[in-house]
Amino acid sequence: MATFKAPKGTYDLIPPVSVKYLAVREAISAPLRNSGYGYIETPGFEDVGLFARGVGESTDIVSKEMYAFETKGGDQLALRPEGTASVLRAALEASLHKQGNLPVKLWYSGSYYRYERPQKGRYRHFSQVGAEAIGAEDPALDAELIILADQAYRSLGLRNFRILLNSLGDKECRPVYREALQSFLRGLDLDEETVRRAEINPLRVLDDKRPDVQKQLVGAPVLRDYLCDACKAYHEEVRALITAAGVAFEDDEKLVRGLDYYTRTTFEFVHDGLGSQSAVGGGGRYDGLSEMIGGPALPSVGWALGVDRTVLALEAEGIELDIPASTSVFAVALGEEARRVLFGKVTELRKAGVAADFSFGGKGLKGAMKDANRSGARFAVVAGERDLAEGVVQLKDMESGDQTAVPVGELIDTVRARLA
Numbered sequence: 001m002a003t004f005k006a007p008k009g010t011y012d013l014i015p016p017v018s019v020k021y022l023a024v025r026e027a028i029s030a031p032l033r034n035s036g037y038g039y040i041e042t043p044g045f046e047d048v049g050l051f052a053r054g055v056g057e058s059t060d061i062v063s064k065e066m067y068a069f070e071t072k073g074g075d076q077l078a079l080r081p082e083g084t085a086s087v088l089r090a091a092l093e094a095s096l097h098k099q100g101n102l103p104v105k106l107w108y109s110g111s112y113y114r115y116e117r118p119q120k121g122r123y124r125h126f127s128q129v130g131a132e133a134i135g136a137e138d139p140a141l142d143a144e145l146i147i148l149a150d151q152a153y154r155s156l157g158l159r160n161f162r163i164l165l166n167s168l169g170d171k172e173c174r175p176v177y178r179e180a181l182q183s184f185l186r187g188l189d190l191d192e193e194t195v196r197r198a199e200i201n202p203l204r205v206l207d208d209k210r211p212d213v214q215k216q217l218v219g220a221p222v223l224r225d226y227l228c229d230a231c232k233a234y235h236e237e238v239r240a241l242i243t244a245a246g247v248a249f250e251d252d253e254k255l256v257r258g259l260d261y262y263t264r265t266t267f268e269f270v271h272d273g274l275g276s277q278s279a280v281g282g283g284g285r286y287d288g289l290s291e292m293i294g295g296p297a298l299p300s301v302g303w304a305l306g307v308d309r310t311v312l313a314l315e316a317e318g319i320e321l322d323i324p325a326s327t328s329v330f331a332v333a334l335g336e337e338a339r340r341v342l343f344g345k346v347t348e349l350r351k352a353g354v355a356a357d358f359s360f361g362g363k364g365l366k367g368a369m370k371d372a373n374r375s376g377a378r379f380a381v382v383a384g385e386r387d388l389a390e391g392v393v394q395l396k397d398m399e400s401g402d403q404t405a406v407p408v409g410e411l412i413d414t415v416r417a418r419l420a
Contacts (some may be wrong), residue, residue: 008123009116021127023321024310026108028129028152035148037107037131039180042086044111048078054085054261056201063221065114067144069156077115083130083304084261084286085293090293095294102135103300109307121274121312128281132302134290139234140284142265142301143241148209148266149269149281149303151248157319159278164252164268165242167235168203169227170287174263178202188216203256232263238265252276261289265301270331271309273296273316280313325376329356332368334384342393343382345411379415 006012013021033039048068050333055062067079080086087106103261109129116122127412131148134143146163153161169177183235185198185205198205206217227235242249255266266284274280290298314321329349333342342358354403357375359368365382372380381405383393392405395414406414 007119007124009169011123011125018327019384020314021307021320022236022312023323024156025127025129027156028305028307028310029109030155030385031148031151032107032131035105035144035157037105037133040087040090040108042080042083042090043109044113045077045079046086046089046298048076050089050293050362051078051081053378054088054289055082056261056374057080059201059204059334061114065116066126067113067115080110081112081114082113083108083110084302085289086134087130087132087302088134088289088295088298088300089293091111092290092293092298097135097296097298103133103138104135105131105133105143105202107131119276121276121309122325123308127307128304129302129307130283130302130314134300134301137287137299139237139265140241142238143245145283145301145303146238146247146249146267147247149305152305153269153280153310156314156321158271158310158313160273160317161269161271161313162248163249163253164255165224165239165249165269166252166255166266167227167231167264168256168262168266168284169223169231170263171224174223177221177223180221180226181206184220204252207256224253234264251344261286261292263287265352270303271313271316272310274312279306280309284366300303325378327375327377328360329354329379329381329415330372330375330377331370332365332382333382334382336363337385337388338383341388341408342381343379345393345408348412349415352413352416354412378419381411381415 011407048066051066052062061081066081068076069078070076087108091104091106107130109127111125111127113125116124118124131145133145150163164351167190168174182198183200185202190198190213191271194205194208203234205213208214249267255268260285263285264285268279268282269281271279272278281304283301285299285301287299289300290296331342331346346358348357357377359371363371378398379399380391380396384398387393388403392407393411394403395406395411396403
């Protein structure tokens with residue numbers, strides 16, 4: 001019989017590597033939980049129209065990379081390729097914006113799906129932690145989110161990342177720039193698909209990574225020169241607030257991000273140790289998205305940071321996270337009576353909040369002590385028939401090798417005291 005494998009472009013997270021992913025998720029979400037963001041979880045699939053309208057028909061994500069399918073009942077659904085549209089849909093559906101306390105601040109963590117060409121750092125299923133602040137137009141909110149992402153990365157020990165920042169203007173000034181950019185692009189020698197893209201959303205062409213396209217873009221009109229006074233003032237305020245917080249960033253006038261819904265502030269976190277997949281996360285302001293998906297005007301801002309990419313960035317910098325062993329005490333029982341007694345003690349230890357494990361499978365002393373070593377436990381509790389006859393168990397310190405006899409009834413208190 002054929003054995004099954006994970007689908008192409010996906011991966012399984014298994015111990016001990018999975019612990020690193022949990023630590024990264026925890027580190028990214030900690031500053032958010034500390035800043036008024038509540039947790040939200042949305043379905044892994046949505047109505048296909050949510051992404052077509054929200055993310056944008058002209059984006060690669062919708063036109064090439066989305067897993068879309070029809071259900072048995074005839075519904076057109078898609079696996080979620082990103083988080084923002086789903087979170088905003090859920091917030092609108094639950095009328096969170098009507099509860100009087102704007103902005104609605106939410107954070108999420110989950111898997112996302114895109115049909116891409118798999119390579120290191122780019123998978124067809126990937127995980128992100130994201131944050132959205134819905135319903136307020138305030139440069140301090142944009143700054144807050146950038147500062148919190150910076151804080152999350154620094155708490156992991158990352159240093160070699162850069163923050164790229166740009167403004168994409170708004171519905172007042174963007175159309176003027178769009179027109180100027182389109183007439184510039186019409187004079188270039190571009191392939192048919194890129195010409196089509198230039199007509200739908202010309203800013204996406206700036207994001208084209210192909211050298212022959214980039215070469216032709218030299219001298220293209222720059223959005224910064226077209227920003228209206230309100231957008232300029234807004235952007236300067238965001239820059240000033242981030243700078244005052246001691247967060248370094250670089251202005252990048254070509255930064256557009258791959259989603260159609262962004263307005264004004266847009267930013268990306270890049271890590272130079274990752275080769276071509278250098279973006280570890282990013283986001284921006286999306287003031288028109290709520291209306292695009294049928295809601296009221298709700299100016300909002302958010303970001304998503306890739307957990308997979310962050311783990312690769314840690315590896316690139318040679319950072320080992322300080323992750324404590326998952327087991328503190330490992331019990332080794334020799335003989336039937338000892339199995340019953342020690343299994344009971346393991347259960348008691350767990351109830352007392354001590355991480356404990358047991359030597360299953362009736363192994364001999366040598367094999368069981370190997371298991372104890374592998375578990376990373378600080379202490380091993382060993383007992384045979386003779387120990388129990390004397391009313392004691394042996395408590396072995398796995399670091400020093402010291403072993404002491406402890407009365408059975410005092411084991412829990414002794415272990416807790418030593419671990420403390």
